[in-house]
Amino acid sequence: MKWQGRRTSTNVEDRRSFPVRGAAIGGGVGGGILILVITLVLTYCGGGDLSQIPTNTPLDNQAVATTYQETQQEKELAQFVSVVLAETEDVWTELFSTNNQTYSYPALVLYTGYVESACGMAGSATGPFYCPSDQKVYIDLSFYKELQDRFQAPGDFAMAYVISHEVGHHVQNLLGIMDEVTSNTQNLSESESNQYSVRLELQADYLAGVWAHYVNRMNLLEQGDLEEALNAASAVGDDRIQKQSQGYAVPDSFTHGTSEQRQRWFYKGFTSGTLEGGDTFNTDNL
Numbered sequence: 001m002k003w004q005g006r007r008t009s010t011n012v013e014d015r016r017s018f019p020v021r022g023a024a025i026g027g028g029v030g031g032g033i034l035i036l037v038i039t040l041v042l043t044y045c046g047g048g049d050l051s052q053i054p055t056n057t058p059l060d061n062q063a064v065a066t067t068y069q070e071t072q073q074e075k076e077l078a079q080f081v082s083v084v085l086a087e088t089e090d091v092w093t094e095l096f097s098t099n100n101q102t103y104s105y106p107a108l109v110l111y112t113g114y115v116e117s118a119c120g121m122a123g124s125a126t127g128p129f130y131c132p133s134d135q136k137v138y139i140d141l142s143f144y145k146e147l148q149d150r151f152q153a154p155g156d157f158a159m160a161y162v163i164s165h166e167v168g169h170h171v172q173n174l175l176g177i178m179d180e181v182t183s184n185t186q187n188l189s190e191s192e193s194n195q196y197s198v199r200l201e202l203q204a205d206y207l208a209g210v211w212a213h214y215v216n217r218m219n220l221l222e223q224g225d226l227e228e229a230l231n232a233a234s235a236v237g238d239d240r241i242q243k244q245s246q247g248y249a250v251p252d253s254f255t256h257g258t259s260e261q262r263q264r265w266f267y268k269g270f271t272s273g274t275l276e277g278g279d280t281f282n283t284d285n286l
């Protein structure tokens, strides 16, 4: 993607200098749990009054700032995702306004190791995610390497697809689709609610494609970019991931859709460039 010198977003929240200390102390997935236990114990001994917890408890991730030493590659990557975020702001503002709606910008939080969101504590192993409660996208930039090595989906536009997919969830949130899904899935079995999840995810892929449509129209795509995004969409398909990790796929447990579906819905959005073709909730041809 031609991105050098383009506008960066003002909505990037860089928390890399404020690591959640659970990561440093625990050094693994158990780290967050460990810290929680320690804090509860401290609280209990102190009489159980939460207000008595000093502000520099390990749970307070704003307490100790360290200067995050970013590599040249990380610096460039951070700039890149900021440009991508800015391009999503422009495209979605325009598309919302043609529908007489106002697009409010999501924030993009950069973190390393662990992060606290309004949806709970998360670690890099979670992968990039969107939290509807605080309307923020969370990403540890090391995911780029994972995308390249583990998922075999290299390239800057593969990463752009990931960001625009998460922004797609924000669009769904603003349009009320997320709320609708939450209320529709309340009393469903797990496999039934998984089906809703797949439709929600494929729609986010479609919306990522819609965004890419406009990036292409602005002549910002380079040779191979579209293929990078399509390859990434395919790489994160449930069937592919399950086959790689356990040797077989269990369709009932799919939450994001197959490689073929993810690729197809992204491409559908890319060719159409409109919101209309993306109703994954009312189609027999998912």
Ligand SMILES: [Zn+2]
Residues within 6 Å of the ligand: 165, 166, 169, 201, 204
């Ligand atoms: Zn998603």
